[in-house]
Structure formats: structure tokens, C-alpha cells
Amino acid sequence: MRRVLFALPLLLAGFATPAGPAQASACNRLVELRSPNVAYAAFVRRHAVAYRTPGRAAFADFGKRNTNGYPTLFSVLGRACGWYHVRLPLRPNGVTGYVRARDVSLATVATRIVVDLSARRLTLFRNGHAVRRVTVGIGSAATPTPTGSYYVNQRLVPRYKAGPWGPAALGISAFSPTLRAWTQGGPVAIHGTSDPGSIGRAESHGCLRVRNSAMLKLYAATPAGTPVLIHR
Numbered sequence: 603m604r605r606v607l608f609a610l611p612l613l614l615a616g617f618a619t620p621a622g623p624a625q626a627s628a629c630n631r632l633v634e635l636r637s638p639n640v641a642y643a644a645f646v647r648r649h650a651v652a653y654r655t656p657g658r659a660a661f662a663d664f665g666k667r668n669t670n671g672y673p674t675l676f677s678v679l680g681r682a683c684g685w686y687h688v689r690l691p692l693r694p695n696g697v698t699g700y701v702r703a704r705d706v707s708l709a710t711v712a713t714r715i716v717v718d719l720s721a722r723r724l725t726l727f728r729n730g731h732a733v734r735r736v737t738v739g740i741g742s743a744a745t746p747t748p749t750g751s752y753y754v755n756q757r758l759v760p761r762y763k764a765g766p767w768g769p770a771a772l773g774i775s776a777f778s779p780t781l782r783a784w785t786q787g788g789p790v791a792i793h794g795t796s797d798p799g800s801i802g803r804a805e806s807h808g809c810l811r812v813r814n815s816a817m818l819k820l821y822a823a824t825p826a827g828t829p830v831l832i833h834r
Contacts, residue, residue, distance in 0.1 A: 632680040632687055636829070639730040641714065642678035643753070643827025644686055644706035650674070652699035656685045661699065662692060669786060670756060670773075675827055676701065677753035677775070678708070691755045691775040693787060695748050711827040715754075715792075717810060719747060719834045722802050724792070724810065726823060734820060738792075739800040739811035745780050747808050747832060748790065752776045754828040757821065758791075768794015768814045770821035774830050778808040792830075793817065 635642050652662040664674045668691075676688035685700045714727045719740050726734040741747035756773035763769040771793035778788035784807075792810045794817035800806065801813055812820060 632682050634680045635678050635686075636680075638714075639712065641711040641753075641827065641829050643709045643711055643825075644676045644678050644688055644701065645709065646674040646676075646706055648705070650701045650705040652688075652690055652701055654699060656682060656700045662690065668756060670758060672756035672758065672773075673826070675755060676706070677827060677829060689751070689753060689775060691789075693777050693782075695752070695776050695779070696750050709825075709827060711825055711829070713824055714829040715824065715831070717747075717830070717832040719749070719832065724812070724820075726820060728823070734816075734823065736812050736816045736820065737802045739795065739802060739806050740804050741778075741806050741808040742804050745778060745807045747806070747810060748776045748779050749832045749834060750776065752790075752830045752832065754824060754826050754830060757824075757826055764796060766796050767791070768796065768812075768817050770794060770817050772821060772824055772828075776830075776832070781807060792820070 646664050646666050648666055650664045651660050653660050666674060668674050676690055678686050678688055680687040684703050686703055687700055690697050690699055712729050717724045722738055722740060724736050724738045725732050752775040754772050755775045758771045758773060760767045771791045773789060773791045776790040778790060781788035790808050794814040795811040798813055800811055
């Protein structure tokens, strides 16, 4: 059931050779790469370092796979010569950085997810069109679901499919604002549930709960790298 994205070759102008003096001003300008209908995911080839600005103030490094064994990927926001500006799966929520273009491979993503916490509704879009809507359970007042812009950074199938995470989960790059001591820092996911009565209610620890039958369809239709917007 796992969907593998096709890694596109880097064909963007300016990446093949270092910029000369005539290119310097153009290389300093960040070019946005995302749109409402198309997004880009950057998969780590072997190792990648995240910098505050291109080539300066390194603050995180990533291997080819994350702690769950899933391929490490970032959501691409823009590019400058030889660099991608990316959203990272780190605290604080929404943190961004720069990674070298040569350290990642790009894949296009035509899907996005929008979650309306007030309506307890998740909508999946493909090519700008809503293709699936599901009711979700959200975080409680004590352990709220964080709002903001994130992305699907891993697709997981629990070993015990009748357990609290149901038959499948879409991990996103968000973390609980309150549960810092949890395993892996309290990551947030969209997942199935063994408690269908919690769907449509504010009872979770921050994750978004979906009925198992709907979760299987959502999992099958959502590739890694899909942007996720959570709002009230």
C-alpha cells in the first residue's frame, strides 16, 4: 500500500555550476517553488545539514532515514542558487532552514490537506480539487492540536492494526505544544483509532483521529510531502 514518489532530476537553472559575478544578484533572490496545486518534497540522498542562511549557522543534520526508518524528507518553500529553503520536521513548529540542492532529490506533490479544527473536518485536495472530506477527532483543551503549516513527513503502518493508531498513520511535521516529554518529542499524526466514539470530539492528545475505514482510503491517496494546513 505504500506509495513511492518518483525522484525528479535537478533541472533547475543555476544548480549545475557555481554562480559567477553576473549571477550573484540573481542567486541571492529566493524563488518560491510552491503553489496551491503543486508542491515539492526534497528527499535526503545520504546526509543533509540545515542552515539558518545558505552556508552559515548550521543547526541540524539529517540522515537518509528518520528514527522510524522512513526516508527523510523536507517540504520545499523556495530555491536560490545551489540551495533549497525548506520546512523541517523539528521544534519549534514551522521551523525552516536551508539545505544544499546536491544533498536532496526532488519529487512533485499534487495533493494538500486542510484541517478545520472548529468544524472537525479534514479535506484532501488533488490538483486543487477537493477529493475527500472526513470528520476528525482533535486534541483536547489540555493537549491541543497545533495550528500552522506542516507537511506529511512519514507514512506508517502500525504492527497492531487494532490498536490506538488504527491500521495506518500519516505523520506530519508538527509537535504537540504541551507533550514535550513524549516519545520522539510528541509528534503529531493523522491516524486511525480504536475509539471511534472520539471522532468529531476534542479528546485526543493532539493527533487527528479518523475512522479506520476512512483512514485506509486517506492513506492510500496521500503521498509523503503533502502540505498540511491546520487552522481554526
